[in-house]
Amino acid sequence: MRSVKGALTIAGTDPSGGAGIQADLKTFQELDVYGMSVITSVVAQNTMGVRGVRHLEADFIKQQLEAVTDDMPVQAVKTGMIANAKMIETIANHLRPLHLPLCVDPVMIAQSGDALVDDKALQTMRDQLLPLATIVTPNIPEAEALTGNSVKSEEDRKEAAKRIVHEFGSSAVVIKGGHLNGEATDLFYDGTRFETFTSPRFETKHTHGTGCTFAAAITAELAKGESLKEAVKTAKSFITLAIHHTLEIGQGQGPTNHWAYKETIRKGEYV
Ligand SMILES: Nc1ncnc2c1ncn2[C@@H]1O[C@H](COP(=O)(O)OP(=O)(O)O)[C@@H](O)[C@H]1O
Numbered sequence: 475m476r477s478v479k480g481a482l483t484i485a486g487t488d489p490s491g492g493a494g495i496q497a498d499l500k501t502f503q504e505l506d507v508y509g510m511s512v513i514t515s516v517v518a519q520n521t522m523g524v525r526g527v528r529h530l531e532a533d534f535i536k537q538q539l540e541a542v543t544d545d546m547p548v549q550a551v552k553t554g555m556i557a558n559a560k561m562i563e564t565i566a567n568h569l570r571p572l573h574l575p576l577c578v579d580p581v582m583i584a585q586s587g588d589a590l591v592d593d594k595a596l597q598t599m600r601d602q603l604l605p606l607a608t609i610v611t612p613n614i615p616e617a618e619a620l621t622g623n624s625v626k627s628e629e630d631r632k633e634a635a636k637r638i639v640h641e642f643g644s645s646a647v648v649i650k651g652g653h654l655n656g657e658a659t660d661l662f663y664d665g666t667r668f669e670t671f672t673s674p675r676f677e678t679k680h681t682h683g684t685g686c687t688f689a690a691a692i693t694a695e696l697a698k699g700e701s702l703k704e705a706v707k708t709a710k711s712f713i714t715l716a717i718h719h720t721l722e723i724g725q726g727q728g729p730t731n732h733w734a735y736k737e738t739i740r741k742g743e744y745v
């Protein structure tokens with residue numbers, strides 16, 4: 475019988491399929507992990523922006539969490555958009571006793587510039603969710619919001635990484651470099667060593683859901699039992715290929731190509 479590894483995403487939706495729950499489930503599938511999902515908010519969005527949001531009640535999020543984890547094999551968990559403090563608290567309370575590998579993507583603003591979480595959520599995320607995290611994956615503005623410090627230089631980025639691990643209690647962090655210039659370099663820190671993961675920067679507007687996809691790929695690899703560093707390495711390859719082999723769909727910031735990683739391996743072009 476096929477052995478099944480499962481990953482759970484707890485996040486908001488994107489009906490246009492490039493970000494949020496939809497991106498996470500596509501990524502899990504492409505990386506051969508059984509995907510499960512708990513929806514926090516239903517978001518009316520597409521590649522051009524956010525048109526409306528409906529938040530689910532914290533109690534109903536709890537009911538979804540119980541339904542999945544009472545029954546199914548969950549080897550790793552990812553969190554994405556969690557809009558308010560009450561939701562974060564509910565999710566953290568459910569996850570705390572489970573002791574599962576957890577990738578926290580501290581989603582704050584959609585790439586279109588629309589805010590996805592409220593102001594008080596930040597503090598609760600820092601206090602309740604980050605201490606449970608195996609890894610946190612902020613982009614530069616999210617690292618700035620979490621630490622309250624501006625991140626301009628490489629030294630600033632290292633300092634922010636240190637604080638996220640040693641002060642906020644996450645086991646590791648990768649501060650993504652998508653918002654910088656030059657090569658796309660992500661800085662990984664696990665409390666002892668820094669490592670960078672670098673790819674060329676592609677001139678493209680198709681970056682809707684890059685952060686979600688990257689974090690989902692890390693989670694899938696953790697579900698399979700890969701080490702944290704191997705998981706980040708594979709996730710970096712996955713997102714690089716997904717950005718490079720762009721899908722020309724959507725009128726705004728289009729989605730990434732979740733097929734590209736497997737197609738590249740199938741063609742024997744993967745290095
Ligand atoms: N134009 C690009 N070319 C290559 N890689 C990119 C590009 N933009 C983002 N990335 C990569 O995509 C991943 C997500 O990064 P980022 O865009 O910073 O996250 P977010 O979507 O949370 O803002 C990172 O690995 C980053 O280095």
Ligand SMILES: Cc1ncc(COP(=O)(O)O)c(N)n1
Nearest residue numbers: 486487494584683684685686
């Ligand atoms: C429901 C949801 N979650 C997250 C994002 C951010 O996406 P990105 O990966 O582009 O930062 C989004 N647009 N919608």
